Amino acid sequence: MAKIECPKCKKVIETTGLVTVCPDCGADMREVMEKLARFGDEAARPKLGKDESMTTHEFIVRTKGLKKIYRMGDVEVPALRGVDLDIRRGEYLSIMGPSGSGKSTLFNMVGGLDKPSSGTCFIEEVDMAQLDAFELAWLRCRKIGYIFQTFNLIPVMTALENVTLPMIFAGMGSDEMLERGAFLLDVVGLGDRLHHKPFELSGGQQQRVAVARALANAPAIILADEPTGNLDLQTGKEIIDLLKRLNAESETTIISATHDLKMIDVSDRIVHIRDGQVERIDERADIDLEVGTLGE
Amino acid sequence: MIDVDRLLAANKSDHGEEIRRQIVLPWPQAFRIAIRNVTLRLGRAAITATGVILGIAFLMSVWTQAVVEEATQDEQSIAIATGVGASETVLDDEDLGAAATTGDEEHTEGAARRSWLVVMSLLVCGVGITNSMLMSVTERFREIGTMKCLGAMDEFIVRLFLIETAVLGFLGAIVGAILGHVIMLLVSIIRFGVSVVPKMDWGQMLIYIGFALLIGCVISLVAAVPPAVRAARMPPAAALSTEV
Numbered sequence A: 001m002a003k004i005e006c007p008k009c010k011k012v013i014e015t016t017g018l019v020t021v022c023p024d025c026g027a028d029m030r031e032v033m034e035k036l037a038r039f040g041d042e043a044a045r046p047k048l049g050k051d052e053s054m055t056t057h058e059f060i061v062r063t064k065g066l067k068k069i070y071r072m073g074d075v076e077v078p079a080l081r082g083v084d085l086d087i088r089r090g091e092y093l094s095i096m097g098p099s100g101s102g103k104s105t106l107f108n109m110v111g112g113l114d115k116p117s118s119g120t121c122f123i124e125e126v127d128m129a130q131l132d133a134f135e136l137a138w139l140r141c142r143k144i145g146y147i148f149q150t151f152n153l154i155p156v157m158t159a160l161e162n163v164t165l166p167m168i169f170a171g172m173g174s175d176e177m178l179e180r181g182a183f184l185l186d187v188v189g190l191g192d193r194l195h196h197k198p199f200e201l202s203g204g205q206q207q208r209v210a211v212a213r214a215l216a217n218a219p220a221i222i223l224a225d226e227p228t229g230n231l232d233l234q235t236g237k238e239i240i241d242l243l244k245r246l247n248a249e250s251e252t253t254i255i256s257a258t259h260d261l262k263m264i265d266v267s268d269r270i271v272h273i274r275d276g277q278v279e280r281i282d283e284r285a286d287i288d289l290e291v292g293t294l295g296e
Numbered sequence B: 001m002i003d004v005d006r007l008l009a010a011n012k013s014d015h016g017e018e019i020r021r022q023i024v025l026p027w028p029q030a031f032r033i034a035i036r037n038v039t040l041r042l043g044r045a046a047i048t049a050t051g052v053i054l055g056i057a058f059l060m061s062v063w064t065q066a067v068v069e070e071a072t073q074d075e076q077s078i079a080i081a082t083g084v085g086a087s088e089t090v091l092d093d094e095d096l097g098a099a100a101t102t103g104d105e106e107h108t109e110g111a112a113r114r115s116w117l118v119v120m121s122l123l124v125c126g127v128g129i130t131n132s133m134l135m136s137v138t139e140r141f142r143e144i145g146t147m148k149c150l151g152a153m154d155e156f157i158v159r160l161f162l163i164e165t166a167v168l169g170f171l172g173a174i175v176g177a178i179l180g181h182v183i184m185l186l187v188s189i190i191r192f193g194v195s196v197v198p199k200m201d202w203g204q205m206l207i208y209i210g211f212a213l214l215i216g217c218v219i220s221l222v223a224a225v226p227p228a229v230r231a232a233r234m235p236p237a238a239a240l241s242t243e244v
């Protein structure tokens, strides 16, 4: 934690480097944060070019000429038209693009939720098309945590049961599972809602259950498709904060589709997608500028 | 509200015992989840079970009627026999034979009509169950997709539906069998008087009840397997994006 001072109300607040507006007066604190980052406070420094010093990047996900064509009767809808994307281990990647540009489609390919029409998707240098059903399930279960815009909780299960579900599939013992489930729900601030069903929870609370569920098996990759799209500002911010810190401190790779500027703000790279193709990729250095102008 | 520090601390301490067992095929868990699905979606389950209940009730009423007819027929032939014995007169062998053949003809005709009814009731049962199973699987595509995202194997999904259907099929068959049997029995009592009851072949009745339960379960399972397998095989993305 680092202490920074609000430029307007002079309140000193503790932050992990993720707060960009003063919680009290709403003043923009980005500039202060920048300075702090340059002065080298560990906690405040964004994970800037962490792997840059290494000669070879280790890519956790790579796609090569990824194409996806949906067929609706006689009509062919090309959703992806050849996407080449290398995602570094431990990076926070945001995918941006207008509605219908193919973000969710790319997501499904990367997450092993759908098969591309052509092209390959490698996860840790393994061609996903080569995986059998068991390996694919294993991957979805332990390697990847999914967070969806629509939460996708199982409606008949309680919060705790929802969170323990991935642990059932991972073959965890019953006691251990319940303990970890309760712990995770407590971490996301729902320690008193363990036995509530999704419909008894607010949208923000449901998404926190979904986040806890995504973390159940401590995945190496978290795939989040517009995770804050349906949330209030506060919960959205908390979830972004959680993802960013997981990313910074436990090397979790975060891949997230978003329109949310707060989310862009914490990204290492932003991939812009348009009409099923990568339009451009912004590195962290460019991002600050862009957010600065967008924010005005 | 989200306590990231605790999470990270826990993640660090967890690190040693990383990979646990493989994805075991958790029957008990599947059973638990399936039973919960049935009990929590009682309304939905009742609709699915209604197909079974109606079909099996129909089947059981046909079989009960068969047993009752059997009993009353025995009564008639006994009456004929005693009639013969009592008069002890000129009735020759020919007359007796004629009486027996009419009885037999009636009997086979009744049996044919009954087996036709049985086939009909099985059809009603099968169509009803298939229809409701198809519906209950379709409306849960999203849930199936989610489970697959979380690491469920196709077999687990199929298993879930099989257990659910077996439970629903069995319960539906029990209710249906009781319903069909009791209604038919009451009708018969009204027609022939209470005296039929002790004359009925209750051993045969029990066999019929056993068959009805078995048939209820089997038809339910056969009806449920295709949609469940189809749903389980779908790529998660497709299952998730299905709107019902």
Ligand SMILES: Nc1ncnc2c1ncn2[C@@H]1O[C@H](COP(=O)(O)OP(=O)(O)OP(=O)(O)O)[C@@H](O)[C@H]1O
Residues within 6 Å of the ligand: A070, A071, A072, A077, A078, A079, A097, A098, A099, A100, A101, A102, A103, A104, A105, A106, B241
């Ligand atoms: N299951 C499907 N069947 C047919 N077409 C589809 C299907 N899923 C997506 N598409 C099409 O593929 C294109 C890309 O869709 P996709 O959902 O990936 O967009 P997106 O970038 O995620 O949009 P949004 O920001 O609105 O979520 C769209 O033109 C869409 O109509």
Ligand SMILES: [Mg+2]
Residues within 6 Å of the ligand: A103, A104, A105, A225
């Ligand atoms: Mg989308």
